[in-house]
Amino acid sequence: MNSFTEENYIKAIYKLNESDNASVTTNAIAEQMHTKAASVTDMLKKLFVKKLIHYQKYRGVTLTVKGEKTALNIIRKHRLWEMFLVEKFNFKWDEVHDVAEQLEHIQSDKLIEELDKFLNYPKADPHGDPIPDAKGKLHIQKSKMLSLLNVNDNCIMTGVVDHSTPFLQYLERCGLVLGNEIKIKEILTFDKSLQITVNKKNSLFISNDVAKNILVTLK
Amino acid sequence: MNSFTEENYIKAIYKLNESDNASVTTNAIAEQMHTKAASVTDMLKKLFVKKLIHYQKYRGVTLTVKGEKTALNIIRKHRLWEMFLVEKFNFKWDEVHDVAEQLEHIQSDKLIEELDKFLNYPKADPHGDPIPDAKGKLHIQKSKMLSLLNVNDNCIMTGVVDHSTPFLQYLERCGLVLGNEIKIKEILTFDKSLQITVNKKNSLFISNDVAKNILVTLK
């Protein structure tokens, strides 16, 4: 079994990796955990021995499959408890975090099963953040701004930020409607505009501002 | 704030003191906590510095008022969580303990308030163990077998174990009916039979078997 501290490191690594999908640096973890880089290095060695992370000195870390499973289990518990506190115990969204942070470490499979049942098996918490199932699988993806993805990422359009008519009309003319597949071919360095394909055919350029207003989930 | 470990020691001391109401020994705590006497001594020094216990070397410990308040708060949380698990999450009584043992350390006043409200402010858990209120006050007493008390203990009769007619008729003849005050005058060593008074007048002897079938709460 992993200690509370180990669980918190795993979760921090998962979150840092989630946003940029790159190898996570020692300093980034130190900042996230409100601790010092030296302490992080010590812990990384331990997590490496336990085969929870891939780690090479000076090279940052990523989670192993085992580490990711561990992370998803903690996140599952955290998000289910947040739902519970809000829906059943009259917590406001800004009040839940600290308590869920404690509750997520409680060890009991039956408790989490029953909690899930009690909440009617929610697929996402009210933030739109997906709740992994008991096997650690995410059934829905949190949507992100298209502008945050990288070259060669493949995604499905799921929403827009700007709902103005001119914008929506522009999108329709480009074939950018809900459900279509968007692949990023290139991101130009000088203005961060994107070359994309829609449904593997239509190739076009969109500005970074446009990309910021398109919500997608990774495929 | 106290650590999990400190809280567990406080709870252990409370429980050990509850049954016999005497100064609690180092070895008794060590056994209860599944640890070694040397570790207990170390912790006792810490709890003494924090003014949670009265402690003199080699003389055992009792809780201070502050320590007792701390204990009652943990017990309140423990028993509320047990109720919750049984009533809302389909736990059996033998399944709740380990989980409640973890949940009792969660720090959040609002959480416990809402939990209490959610359960409709229960006064006792289904074991009959009383749940302290938010101020640490016990509104009902757990009833025990009269045979477990000591000389000079004073109590009120609250129930019986054996409900057979002959037994109840015998009790009535002795004046042993619900609500009457029983004081233990003497416990004979050779057969553990008891000399008692009922309502400070009638003095009589009852066998230990009879005493085992009379439920009382301490006054």
Added chain:
DNA sequence: TAAAATTTTTAGACTTGTCTAAAAATCAGT
């Protein structure tokens, strides 16, 4: 009431997770 048995405490060591300060490795700018 003195010796024997038991309980409790002390002393010193180990583990986990943390820190500071200094050394080593990597990265950035020219």
Added chain:
DNA sequence: ACTGATTTTTAGACAAGTCTAAAAATTTTA
């Protein structure tokens, strides 16, 4: 490609909680 800045790691120390072995105090027993 070199130099300086930054990041990461190492080394050594500390606090909490635990342990074993030995010493000290208390209790039991004869």
